[in-house]
Every structure is written in structure tokens, then in C-alpha cells.
Amino acid sequence: MSGTPEGTGSAADSIRSALTERHPAVPAAASARAVPGPLPRSASASEARDYRAAFNAAHLAMAVVDRDGYVVAANQAFAGLLGTEPHALTHRCAADLVDLAAEARTWAAYQEVLRGRQARLRCTRRLKHPDGHSLWTEVTLGPVPGSGDVLLSVADISDRRDLQARLRHLQMHDPVTRLPNRALFFERLSTALEASSYDHGGGTGRIGLCYLDLDGFKAVNDTLGHRVGDRLLAAVAARLTQCADQSGYGRTGGHLVARLGGDEFAVLVEDSTGTEQLVDLARSVLAAVQEPFDLAGQRLSVSASIGVVERATEGTSATGLMQAADTTLYWAKADGKARWTLFDPERNAHRMTRQALSSTLRPAVERGEFELEYQPLVDLGSGALRGVEALVRWNHPQFGTLAPNRFIGIAEEDGSIVQLGRWVLRTACRQARRWQIEQPSDSPVFVSVNVAVRQVWDSDLVGDVAEILAETGLAPQLLQLELTESAVMGSAGRPLQALQALSDMGVRIAIDDFGTGYSNLAYLSRLPVSVLKLDGSFVRGFRYEEGAHPNPADETIVEALVQLAHRLGLTVTAECVETAGQAARLQRVGCDTGQGWLYSRAVAPERIAEMIGARPGVGGSA
Numbered sequence: 001m002s003g004t005p006e007g008t009g010s011a012a013d014s015i016r017s018a019l020t021e022r023h024p025a026v027p028a029a030a031s032a033r034a035v036p037g038p039l040p041r042s043a044s045a046s047e048a049r050d051y052r053a054a055f056n057a058a059h060l061a062m063a064v065v066d067r068d069g070y071v072v073a074a075n076q077a078f079a080g081l082l083g084t085e086p087h088a089l090t091h092r093c094a095a096d097l098v099d100l101a102a103e104a105r106t107w108a109a110y111q112e113v114l115r116g117r118q119a120r121l122r123c124t125r126r127l128k129h130p131d132g133h134s135l136w137t138e139v140t141l142g143p144v145p146g147s148g149d150v151l152l153s154v155a156d157i158s159d160r161r162d163l164q165a166r167l168r169h170l171q172m173h174d175p176v177t178r179l180p181n182r183a184l185f186f187e188r189l190s191t192a193l194e195a196s197s198y199d200h201g202g203g204t205g206r207i208g209l210c211y212l213d214l215d216g217f218k219a220v221n222d223t224l225g226h227r228v229g230d231r232l233l234a235a236v237a238a239r240l241t242q243c244a245d246q247s248g249y250g251r252t253g254g255h256l257v258a259r260l261g262g263d264e265f266a267v268l269v270e271d272s273t274g275t276e277q278l279v280d281l282a283r284s285v286l287a288a289v290q291e292p293f294d295l296a297g298q299r300l301s302v303s304a305s306i307g308v309v310e311r312a313t314e315g316t317s318a319t320g321l322m323q324a325a326d327t328t329l330y331w332a333k334a335d336g337k338a339r340w341t342l343f344d345p346e347r348n349a350h351r352m353t354r355q356a357l358s359s360t361l362r363p364a365v366e367r368g369e370f371e372l373e374y375q376p377l378v379d380l381g382s383g384a385l386r387g388v389e390a391l392v393r394w395n396h397p398q399f400g401t402l403a404p405n406r407f408i409g410i411a412e413e414d415g416s417i418v419q420l421g422r423w424v425l426r427t428a429c430r431q432a433r434r435w436q437i438e439q440p441s442d443s444p445v446f447v448s449v450n451v452a453v454r455q456v457w458d459s460d461l462v463g464d465v466a467e468i469l470a471e472t473g474l475a476p477q478l479l480q481l482e483l484t485e486s487a488v489m490g491s492a493g494r495p496l497q498a499l500q501a502l503s504d505m506g507v508r509i510a511i512d513d514f515g516t517g518y519s520n521l522a523y524l525s526r527l528p529v530s531v532l533k534l535d536g537s538f539v540r541g542f543r544y545e546e547g548a549h550p551n552p553a554d555e556t557i558v559e560a561l562v563q564l565a566h567r568l569g570l571t572v573t574a575e576c577v578e579t580a581g582q583a584a585r586l587q588r589v590g591c592d593t594g595q596g597w598l599y600s601r602a603v604a605p606e607r608i609a610e611m612i613g614a615r616p617g618v619g620g621s622a
Helices: 011-022 028-033 045-057 076-082 104-114 158-172 182-198 217-224 226-246 275-290 318-334 345-367 408-414 417-438 453-458 461-472 485-489 494-505 536-540 552-567 580-588 605-613
Strands: 061-065 071-074 121-128 134-143 150-156 206-215 254-261 264-270 293-295 298-300 303-312 340-342 370-379 385-396 400-402 446-450 479-484 508-514 531-534 571-574
Touching (some): 061 076, 076 150, 104 134, 182 254, 182 264, 182 318, 206 217, 217 298, 226 254, 226 275, 226 293, 226 298, 303 318, 318 340, 345 417, 370 417, 370 605, 408 417, 417 453, 417 461, 417 605, 446 508, 453 494, 461 494, 494 508, 531 552, 536 552
Parallel strands (some): 303 340, 385 446, 531 571
Antiparallel strands (some): 061 071, 121 134, 134 150, 206 303, 293 298, 370 385, 385 400
């Protein structure tokens, strides 16, 4: 922030001109006779000599300045600092000697000190020595008591500045890779974003970041030791720096390669020219890292996962950019590692929605935001309603009604499926019992409830079922529990014991989406299962299109599965039945029950009550 007060031109030149008129130059002899030091008015001749001697012998550069800003006397240290003799500085403008007019604020403060309105001024100045080298100085001005003059002192702080610079370098750089560390990276990033907000035409107004993490670096440390791990990090750092330099980003803006911690690195591209530039950089970095490393006779091959973010600086914060980069790096890891992934706003929005759902799922159960709808399970021979499947819906206050596929996976991950599953089971059993009471029948409908395998591991499912059946009064034979094929086929230990206990209780066990997992048919014969639900992918092959015939292989596969199930004493339910033609063919191959839009979508319990009352057939889709 340099310059002079507005309208004054060079303030130092103006002052010098005005004072020169009032203080014409004097001969060197006259200058030598001038009092060379700050003497009290009451000082004796001997005291004056002592003051002069101390002033001239002092190692601190000093000069006495009158209230007009001219040097009255200067000591040898001050003259030596400027490469001249003391008498040559007399009547010189002090502001010119130490560059006090370079900044408007410092210049104004200096004027206040000269007028006696401010007691002291201290500032840092970089001065040019006559021999060509620069030095950093600390300039201090303060009043000389009883004289009206000002004492100017100048201390050479170049060594201190150099030490501070070295300490800052150590503080801001990683000792292993010599790269800028996390602190310097964020300082540079914040500065780049702030500078761009004030730049109206000089830059591109965009910024880019490649955020990378070495794949499997922990294994290197664990097997070969941290010394080899540090050598690998240093070698990676060298390649990253070379990639950034070779790509020429310094020509369009700036780049910074930094180690953010552990095996995480970042390449910041200021004034980026667009996504293509960042993608090219990510490709070159990925290729460079994947080249084998020779580390003191140890040959290592590693890879990296890279998150790439490129966007306009306007509206971008350092925190927001890093969050996007971290998320994108996670995607690259999740997608298989050894790759770069570009930030996708839509994918991020889905992640944010998922996170919002996860944080509110548990309280939502307590607030009663869930409800159940029921889809009929129909006898393919008679069309009679045999049962219903309970399907949970979330009436979210922000996102509206959500189907199970939007939140069941989240509930399984965070464990809230236990609480939610218990609520679904209790509500479904209570509703099934209510239908039975309101519409007595020789063959009441059963209710089928989906169960996640985590409910078996993380809760006492057998105890919960027994308690709920006793509480609602529903017979065990009217409850069916559905588990996916992959969960059931891999069951052993506690899950298998739980399924056996539930079966012994009289509860029916169904395998959902059968045919999509690893169908271990030998294992199937030993499971306490009573129902197979064929996945909809088989049923869709039964559909007649305009002028086309279905593949006979689909019918052969389904028929074989049905015959196998029947020989094992199991019943078969076909999912996703949408047309009468599908239903007729499924009946022909021996399938027992069907479920799908041909009969009804999932509906409210009141609609199921109407269907029960309308038996033996079920009215069309709803």
C-alpha cells in the first residue's frame, strides 16, 4: 500500500522543496559545528560532550530531526547504514532517507509525530544500501524531551527477518516431502479465492483442485516400515511437482502441490481454464504415480485415487471446495480405486439427500412419519386373496412420500432398521388381526413382512415376533417373514437358529427375489423355508409384446424352479405380474400365487378390507 496523500504529488519532494527555502544549504564546516546530538537545554559543557560522544559512538543508527522534518545531526552508525558520512546527512529530509512517504498511513503518522500530536511511530522499511544490497529495518521516531526535536532511530532487522522467514518455511512445509503443508495450502487457497473476488478482468475467475490419496499406502508402512514409506512419499511428491510444472499451469495462473497429511496430496490450479485442464492434469498425475518406484533397491508399484473439482471462484469458499474434493475422492475410492473422478453435482445432491435422511431416520420413527401400504398376494387359480405384503412408506416433511428403496438401505447401514423393522412388524400384525376381527372368515389373509438380516444379528427377532404376536393376538400361521436370497442362503449360526425357531413357532419363512443370488439348492433343502418368491426378472420374460413371442427358455426355467420347490414342499409366488397373459402362463407351469399391478398396487388398509369383502375374486388394479 504505497503512495502519498491525494493531491500532493510526491509528499517527500514537496516537504524537501519547502524546507530548502527556509533552510538553505550550509557549508560542511558549518554543519560540523552544529550540535550533533539530543542535548537537554540545561546540560553543562562536560555533559554535552558526554552526550555527543555517546550519540556518535552508539551502534544504533540515530539522527535528530527538527519539527520541519530535516536532519539536525546524525551519528556514524546512521551514516554507515546509508553509505555516507554524518555531515553529509545534515539538513537532509529525514522522510527521504528512510522512505517514510511510501505509504499514506505512515506518512500521516510521521507528520503527527513532528507536530507533537502523536508520541511515537514505529514501522518496518526495506532500504537500499549504496553498495546494492537491500536490508530490512525497523524505524522508530519519538520526541526529544525539552527540545522540540524528534529522535529517529533505525535498527537493521535483516537477520531477524531471515530467521522469521526460515521459521515460517519450516512451519509451513512438510519435512518429509519438502512440499507446502496443509496450513500453507489453505492459506494459499483462501488468498486465491479472495484475490479473485477483487479481480475484474486479470484472471479466469475459476479455480481447480486435484485431491489424491495413495491406494494401499498403509500396507507399505506396515510391511516395509515407515522409512520406506517416507521415501515413497517423497518420490510421489517429486512426480506430482514435475507433472504440475510440465503441464505449464504457471503460465495461466499458479499451481501449488501440497501434502495435506498422511498419504494425501493436493494440486491447486489457480485461474484454471476449465474442466478439461483439470482432467488432463489428473490423467497425467495418475499415470505418473502408477509408474514403478525404485527406492534404494526396493521396487514398488502403487496407484492413486483422485477427486477432481473445477468451478467458478465466485460463491466458492475454501471449505466448500475441500468438501467437494473430499467427496469426489471418496467416490473414486468407492468406484474401484486407481482412477480419477470428476465432481458431479447431481451425485452430490443425492449424497446430501441420503445424509439428510440418515440423520432424521431414527427420530422419524418416534414422530410417526411412517405408514404401511399393502399389496395383495393372489391365488393364480381362483383369483382369491390369500395374503398381503406390507410395504413401508416415509412421509418425509421435506422430500414428500418416499418408497422403501430410498431409505431401507440407509436404515440397514446405520442400524435404525432394527427400530423401524420392529415398528413395521407390530403395525402389520395389528392390522392383519383387525381385518380378521372385522371380517371373520374360514381362511383369513396372512401378512408378509420384509426382514433385514441385520435385524437377526442386532436384535432378538424371535423374542420380538413372539411378543408382538401375543400382544396383537395374531396367529403365527398368519405371519410370513421375507428375507432376501443372499441373506438366507448365507445364513449360519445365529441367523439359521433364529429362522428355525420362528418356523417352529409356526411363522412362515419366504425367500424374496429368488433366482437373483447364489442359489445353493442343496442348502435350500435344509433351510426352514416354506415359500419361494420368484424375482420379477423371470416373470417379465413371460410377457407377450405386439407381434412377438417370449423366449421359451424363460418358461422352462420357471417351470423347473416351481417343480423343484413343490418337491421340497414349498409354495411359489411370482412377483411383478402385470398382464393376464403372464398370469395364465404362470398358472400353467404350476405357480401358486401372484403379486403385481395386474391385481393391485400397494394400497391403504381400507382398500384391502374392501378386497377381503369382495372375495373370492380381487378387483382390478388400484
